Amino acid sequence: MADARLSEAVAGVAREAGALAMARWQTDFARWEKVPGSPVCEVDLDIDAMLRARLTALLPDAGWLSEETADSAERLTRDRVWVVDPIDGTRDYIRGRPGWAVSIALVEHGQPLLAVLDAPARGEAWRAGAGTGATLNGVAIRAGDRAIFPGSRVPTDALPKVDRDLVAVEKPNSIALRMAMVADDRADLVATLRWGNEWDIAAAALIAAEAGAATSDAFGAQLTFNKPDPRAFGVIVSTQGIHAAAVERLHDRAEAIVAEGR
Numbered sequence: 001m002a003d004a005r006l007s008e009a010v011a012g013v014a015r016e017a018g019a020l021a022m023a024r025w026q027t028d029f030a031r032w033e034k035v036p037g038s039p040v041c042e043v044d045l046d047i048d049a050m051l052r053a054r055l056t057a058l059l060p061d062a063g064w065l066s067e068e069t070a071d072s073a074e075r076l077t078r079d080r081v082w083v084v085d086p087i088d089g090t091r092d093y094i095r096g097r098p099g100w101a102v103s104i105a106l107v108e109h110g111q112p113l114l115a116v117l118d119a120p121a122r123g124e125a126w127r128a129g130a131g132t133g134a135t136l137n138g139v140a141i142r143a144g145d146r147a148i149f150p151g152s153r154v155p156t157d158a159l160p161k162v163d164r165d166l167v168a169v170e171k172p173n174s175i176a177l178r179m180a181m182v183a184d185d186r187a188d189l190v191a192t193l194r195w196g197n198e199w200d201i202a203a204a205a206l207i208a209a210e211a212g213a214a215t216s217d218a219f220g221a222q223l224t225f226n227k228p229d230p231r232a233f234g235v236i237v238s239t240q241g242i243h244a245a246a247v248e249r250l251h252d253r254a255e256a257i258v259a260e261g262r
Contacts, residue, residue, distance in 0.1 A: 099172025
């Protein structure tokens with residue numbers, strides 16, 4: 001169970017980071033692509049440095065895994081590790097859209113212990129602690145109880161023909177915020193079929209699970225964190241009642257993508 005004082009301190013750090021990001025949002029700042037299709041901006045790097053300083057001060061013995069810091073195998077020797085995305089949804093941040101968040105998780109022995117998502121452009125602050133539930137702006141949240149797969153709400157820009165029995169809803173660029181939408185019963189299903197990084201999903205996975213949602217990789221296996229290769233193939237977050245159906249619906253597509261080595 002997460003320590004309440006530590007949770008409060010982390011939430012304060014996330015608010016500070018969110019305020020720094022908001023102060024420069026929709027202004028002129030340097031931005032580029034790390035690799036084609038993977039944008040980054042100078043604000044990402046500034047927030048990353050700020051978070052590392054503040055969070056390391058809270059737990060000097062914890063390891064560090066962040067999208068904007070070169071990875072080090074040293075983190076694998078630590079029982080607890082900060083898993084951070086300074087701006088999840090950088091594409092929306094750069095475009096002046098609100099679908100981005102500061103994402104912070106503390107992982108212990110492979111599982112998230114506490115989590116914070118701070119999305120100031122949306123007026124949303126999400127928190128969760130292992131065994132203590134999840135909140136949005138201080139109010140307890142709960143995933144929905146949908147048990148019928150057709151008609152499930154999915155945050156997406158467009159549905160492929162094979163999934164037209166689902167219902168598209170608002171899609172923030174941040175995968176963490178899309179996962180949190182399931183926790184708050186604004187969506188029933190979020191699914192990806194690609195290799196993704198732990199820092200994208202660690203905080204939101206705990207928020208969703210503590211709100212009663214089901215979480216897994218694309219094949220239905222348990223998500224674990226601080227692995228030597230800090231990635232997972234896909235993520236499925238859904239109401240408990242449709243999770244098995246979601247895994248079944250996506251299984252052949254996931255198998256085909258992995259077989260092709262994509």
